[in-house]
Amino acid sequence: MATSYIETEDGPCCPICLEQLIVPRQLPCTHTFCEKCLQSHITTEAVKHTKLNYIKCPVCRSSASPAIKDRPSSEWASLFPVNTVFQSFLPAKTKVDRFCDACRNEDAAVPAEGFCVICKDAMCGDCLKYHRKQNMSKDHAILSLEELECNPENVMKLAEGFTCLEHHGEDIKYYCKDHNIPCCATCFFEGHKICAKVIDLKKELPALLSECIPDEIMNDMNKIENHLKKFMEMNEAFVNSLEPHVNRMADQIREVRKKINSLLDQLEKNVKTEGIRIYKEVVLKKQEENHQCLSLFHSVKNSHYLLETVQKHGSNLQKFLMMEKMKSHLHSYCTLVEEKYKKIDTITVEVQFSSTIQSILSDSLSELGKVVTTTSSITLPLRCSLRSTKEPTAERVDVIDLKVPTDHPPWYSSLTFLPGDRLMLDDYNNDQCILLSSSYQFITSHTLTGQPWNICVLDDQEVAVSLYNQNKIQILSVIGDIIRPIRMITTKYNCNGIAAAGKGEMVVNGYCGNNKSQWSLINMRGDVKCTHQYDSPSNNFMHIALNNMKTRVYVSSIMNSLVCFDMDGRKQFTYGSEILRDPRGISVDRYDNIYVVGWKTNNIHQLSPDGSVLQVKSSGLPKSPYAICIHKSKEILIITSYSVERTKLHMYQLT
Structure with a gap:
């Protein structure tokens, strides 16, 4: 081959053009691209979507929105922040021209001469003079452009504290362990106020830092x-x-x-x-x-x-x-x-x-x-110390007998953890969903218009429930202890399994006739983005789950097997076993290991991300296990049963 793919030049490179970064723009996930490359990616996404509200990172596919969302998408790349750390290592000819932030607010492009370490703003000469005259800012440390050139220590002073990329200018003050994300005050009040483990970084940073392993x-x-x-x-x-x-x-x-x-x-x-x-x-x-x-x-x-x-x-x-x-x-x-x-x-x-x-x-x-x-x-083997080759073993720690007022014996066909460690269950027999506290005590219930089959969390305040044999998905709001219906989505076929596929999208599956089933990617209006069919017998009670990166779809109960597809509908692997009959609930742990319940074989099959069996657990399980859910940060696994123990939740610790 004429040229080698392995670059020898040091310094950060753009993952899109594979050249040295020019005007490095950083997305909230911290992946960084040339401004022109990022804008080209945004333009391509805008062609695919009539109304573009966000983009997905070209590397990790996480969602990202610009700070000013009402600006045309042709300007979005310039609205994402410059990665000052990478910028400091680039040669002068590749550096971005910095303009005064205050003047830009008035639509004037005046070159910046310095940066305020406290305010995190670039300023022109006039604004710097005014800034130094004000009582509130006269003692602020100011760095010149020359002091930032190739000086990472000064760059880190400028970025001290890391401001929130979603709420411009707000400092990071908290860390939510439930979701493993840092939060500013607005993030906390908007989405993490009810979470169980929100840490004040000012008080507990040394302890948290001691647990980290940068090497x-x-x-x-x-x-x-x-x-x-x-x-x-x-x-x-x-x-x-x-x-x-x-x-x-x-x-x-x-x-x-x-x-x-x-x-x-x-x-x-x-x-x-x-x-x-x-x-x-x-x-x-x-x-x-x-x-x-x-x-x-x-x-x-x-x-x-x-x-x-x-x-x-x-x-x-x-x-x-x-x-x-x-x-x-x-x-x-x-x-x-x-x-x-x-x-x-x-x-x-x-x-x-x-x-x-x-x-x-x-x-x-x-x-x-x-x-x-x-x-x-x-x-080629890959062995990373923080990437688990871990095979967690489920040890039962508790059996919870739920005291829920019902007209008929319950059947919990699906369950999921909500923010704040609360638990929501579908009760198929009583046409309702049930909200439990973090200590698994009954809080409230909500009557649905049909029999619920599967449930998934869409965001901090919304869940989706599929209604069996109705071709409908009910979207519910769960704020505090109150459950309210928001809207109803109609699907083109019977919807069984349902899973959140990222911001504004869901994956749903069900039987569509002629011994065929299909799974589809839909948005919150029910519009179908893509559909993939596969062979499956009729009246098949299917469940569905996605991996943590939302790149793989797992479907159970296809001819006594679990089948994995990629998001383009290509089959990646099929898992079946003589001791797996009528597979039902599926869940994925933080390491992307897959857990599928054998309803008729009274066992749980744990698979690696590539579909190879890690272990099959049968001892200590209830008879006829059905639904399964994993709390990823706490590594707790909960199972429901379709037997005389149907009012109970069986809790296991993954060790």
Whole structure:
């Protein structure tokens, strides 16, 4: 290959164009791109959606919105903040022109001359003079542009405290352990006031910092970088070694040519053409793989670079917040590596000749010979200390007998944890959903218009409930101890399983006739974005779940199996077992391990993210286990039963 994919130049690179960053714009997930590259991505998304409210990060697919949402999407990239840490390491010709923030508020573009460390604002000369004259700001530390050049320590002073990327200008003051995210005061009051574990960073930062392990995170970043480098190098080496195989085919034809007639001349021509076609296809495929791999490599390297800089020069608050963010990045990087860059497909090519005289003398060219390809895979192991190869064991810790007023014996067909550790259950037999406190005591119930089948959390205040045999999804608001209906969504087929797929979208599945079922990605209005069908017997009680990155869909009870699809509908794996009959509830832990309940076999099957079985638990379970839910941060697993124990919740600790 003419050029290597492995860049030797130091410094952060853009994961889109794979070149050195120019005007580095940072999304809330901290992934950083060139302003022009980011704007190109936004423009592409705007073409796909008639009304664009947010974009998804090109690397981790997390949602991001600009600070000023009513501006046209053609200006969004410039509204995301500049990554000052990366900016400080870039050469002068790639740096962004900084303008006075105060003047920009009045639509005037005046070049900045300095930065206020306290106010976090860039200022022109006139504004700096006025700033120094004010009593409230006269003692503020001011940094000149020259003091920021290639000086990460000064950059970290400017970024001290890390302001909230959702609520511009507000400092990070809290950390929600329920959701593993930092919060400003507005974040806290809008979405985390009822959460059980919200920590005041000012009081508890030293203790939290002592629990962090930056060396392990950076070590794992190194491992991922090296893994991606190895993947690209092996792809490059494979492409280089493929050409001699193609040339060898022509040599084989020349040896045979001595014994056969003009048909073999035609065969040689066709084999050469086919070999060159395969070679070009493989080269293009491998180049594309390496391009995508290099994009991820730069993202990992940039994250590593950012974390290392914060560890060297940042405050304790910055170190803690950055490490928490990098833990999330590390998890997503490992998931992407395991899904895309763990196996390398190799192809061998050879000429396959017929073995009889009749074939050689045949007038049919296809009977003389053809080009065959053989594909095999080489697995590259990835071992990260913070990315679990963990196989949690479920140990029962409690059985909770619910005291819920009902007209008929309940059947809890689905359950889910809400913010604040509360629990919501679907009671299929009594057409209602039930809200429990964090100590699993009954709070209230809400009567639905039909039998609820599955439930999922959409955001901090809304849940969705599928209504069996009604082709409807009920959206409910859960604020405090009050449940209110908001709207009803109508689907085109019977909706069984339902799962939140990210901001404003859900995945739903159900039977659609002719021994076919399907799952669809829909928005909150019920508009279908994509649909994928698969073989499935009728009257199949299906459940559905997604992995943590929302890139995989798991469907249970397909011919006594669990099937995994990617978001494009391609089947990734199928898990079935003689000791798995009528699989029902599915849940995923924080490590993307999959738990599926065997209703008729009285067991739980724990699978790894790639679908291999880790363990099957049958002891200590209730008879006929049905629904399952995992609290990811507390690592608590709860199961309901379709038996005489149907009023009880069985709680297990994942150890």
